Amino acid sequence: IRNKFHNVFASEYWFEAYDLPYPKRVITDTGKTQYLFRINKGIEDLGESINHHMPEAQRPIPFSNMVYFGDGETDVPSMAVVRKNGGHAIAVYGEPEGRVKCADLLQAGRCDFIAEADYRRSSDLFKRTCLILDRMLADIRIAEETWALQRT
Incomplete structure (x- = not known):
């Protein structure tokens, strides 16, 4: 891909x-x-x-338009950064014991969803990713509509 x-x-x-x-x-x-x-x-x-400052309005890809998929301990800081800046994170697991770690991340507010690392269209991961993307698109459309109304 x-x-x-x-x-x-x-x-x-x-x-x-x-x-x-x-x-x-x-x-x-x-x-x-x-x-x-x-x-x-x-x-x-x-x-x-x-490291130089860049105003949020000038940043080409806002965190709110990001989805971070994390599958290990080294992903936790990134999931936290993305979420604290308005983005989304999904913790994925492959083994059943990984679900417990992911559930802990969910409880701690480090991710929006957890899901088994199953990338098929019928999977929970696919469905939850689509929910986040639908929300992102709705937020973008609302912002565009608000902007258009303010210009009239």
């Missing part, structure tokens, strides 16, 4: 450098939050700093 995305920020490996794959770039929990702000501010060049 890579061709469906404008850009992907992920860990990278050298496969020809050594006998085994060697990490070229590792995305840590701290790095993940940095990439969220890169997306938010539209700063894709990794050599460009994201």
Whole structure:
């Protein structure tokens, strides 16, 4: 599905450098939050700093238009950042014991939903993702309508 995305920020490996794959770039929990702000501010060049202030109205991708899917401990800070800034997060689990950790995240307000990592159209994950996307679209349409009314 890579061709469906404008850009992907992920860990990278050298496969020809050594006998085994060697990490070229590792995305840590701290790095993940940095990439969220890169997306938010539209700063894709990794050599460009994201630390300068940018007014919310100038940011091309507001957090409110983001959905973060987290499947591990290193995703918790990013889920919290996205949610605190008006976005959404879904904690996914593969093994039954992972559901308990996800339920704890839900109780703590770190995610909007939890779901098994089942990406089929009939799954709870798909349905809950669609609910969030429907809400996002409704919020955008309300903002557009409000803006249009203020201009008349």
